[in-house]
Amino acid sequence: xxxxxxxxxxxxxxxxxxxxPMEIYPVEYRSSSDFYSHWHDEMEFIYVLNxxxxxxxxxxxxxxxxxxxxxxxxxxxxxxxxxxxxxxxxIALVFNLSLIEGNSLDFSQINFINPILQNKLFFNNIITCxxxxxxxxxxxxxxxxxxxxxxxxGYQLAIKSYLFTIFHLFFKEGYIDANIEKENYNNLIKxxxxxxxxxxxxxxxxxxxxxxxxxxxxxxxxxxxxxxxKNETGKTCTQYINNFRIEKASLLLANTDLSITDIAYEVGxxxxxxxxxxxxxxxxxxxxxxRKELFKNEExxxx
Numbered sequence: 001x002x003x004x005x006x007x008x009x010x011x012x013x014x015x016x017x018x019x020x021p022m023e024i025y026p027v028e029y030r031s032s033s034d035f036y037s038h039w040h041d042e043m044e045f046i047y048v049l050n051x052x053x054x055x056x057x058x059x060x061x062x063x064x065x066x067x068x069x070x071x072x073x074x075x076x077x078x079x080x081x082x083x084x085x086x087x088x089x090x091i092a093l094v095f096n097l098s099l100i101e102g103n104s105l106d107f108s109q110i111n112f113i114n115p116i117l118q119n120k121l122f123f124n125n126i127i128t129c130x131x132x133x134x135x136x137x138x139x140x141x142x143x144x145x146x147x148x149x150x151x152x153x154g155y156q157l158a159i160k161s162y163l164f165t166i167f168h169l170f171f172k173e174g175y176i177d178a179n180i181e182k183e184n185y186n187n188l189i190k191x192x193x194x195x196x197x198x199x200x201x202x203x204x205x206x207x208x209x210x211x212x213x214x215x216x217x218x219x220x221x222x223x224x225x226x227x228x229x230k231n232e233t234g235k236t237c238t239q240y241i242n243n244f245r246i247e248k249a250s251l252l253l254a255n256t257d258l259s260i261t262d263i264a265y266e267v268g269x270x271x272x273x274x275x276x277x278x279x280x281x282x283x284x285x286x287x288x289x290x291r292k293e294l295f296k297n298e299e300x301x302x303x
Contacts, residue, residue: 015094020156022095024148025130029053029080029088035231037079037198037240044078044094045166046070047141051088054081057257059187059232062126065089069127069138071175077191077198081234091145100163113170124175132168140165192234193218205245206226211237245269246282253291260287 015023016259021042036251037056042101052065064070072078074097080086097117102109115121127134147155169178171243196217214237215225245267252263264275279287 012238015040016098020159021098021199022093022148022159024145025092025094027090027092029086031059033121037073037077037194037235039077039195039198040094041074042073042094042096044070044092045141046072046090046092047138048088048090051086053086055079055087056081056232056234058191060125067138069134069141071123071125071127071170073119073123073154075191077194077232079234093141093144095101095163095227099160100167112167122177122179123170124238127135127175131173133173137166137169140169184197190228190232201241201244205248206266207269209241241277242270244284246279249275249279249287250283250290253287254294263267263287 005013007152013242015021019138020049023069045262046069048064048066048068050066052063054063055070055078056062057070057072061081062070068102080088101117123151123206127137139161141192144159144166147158152158185188196213196241197214200214211222211226215222218225218228219233220228226237233240235243248267252266256263259270260276264272269275269278278291283290283298285293
């Protein structure tokens with residue numbers, strides 16, 4: 001699956017299938033516009049192959065670089081911080097926690113698995129090569145990736161075993177905290193507000209979206225809402241909405257025969273010239289050339 005498919009937000013993405021609810025994605029980013037605030041019901045592990053950047057996870061900003069292992073809990077809002085120097089490649093594992101869920105209420109299920117499933121735990125989001133058990137965690141992750149890649153007999157069982165190994169190391173080394181501090185509680189409130197705003201944008205992106213409507217959802221004045229949104233997403237409301245609309249437009253360019261004008265209106269732009277200008281700014285290519293490049297690549301693959 002390519003980066004564009006991966007970037008579709010929660011409502012449009014199924015990671016894996018019911019028998020193996022997970023996917024592994026090799027990802028390369030060269031611009032923060034490739035990666036905007038989103039979340040999903042699945043948990044995510046990221047292993048940085050090369051490069052550096054900053055990532056925001058539930059309103060906390062972390063510097064990340066080659067070799068870092070990143071933990072993104074389910075439901076956590078995350079995005080790459082706006083930075084013109086972003087150039088980073090990594091492997092992302094996105095998986096449903098049902099993979100580690102059991103039916104029996106044994107000690108492990110009650111004391112370790114259930115709190116993870118119920119989202120009652122706080123994770124240290126970044127593990128570096130200086131941290132204890134880093135090598136064991138990364139080696140287990142790499143082995144999991146290899147199992148998924150080569151799919152030998154019983155690889156599904158091996159994937160589960162490596163996940164349990166990784167979670168065991170999280171608990172053993174203290175990378176998981178069950179205490180809810182006041183700061184974390186306040187963050188949870190802000191997270192839920194932001195999620196409601198993003199849900200509204202995702203649902204209504206084809207129509208006019210007013211700042212007044214968004215601020216009412218968050219229960220802020222318009223002035224405080226604009227500051228809140230920029231602080232917590234790294235983008236203005238207009239930038240975020242336009243980025244989301246451009247992602248939808250790029251899908252329509254790739255998968256339909258709609259004209260540029262029709263696509264502009266379909267994704268919520270009232271002005272075609274503004275759509276073309278915004279698309280070119282975000283994608284570094286015009287909509288027409290983008291479509292031509294897609295078809296050219298498809299022809300090369302067929303040949």
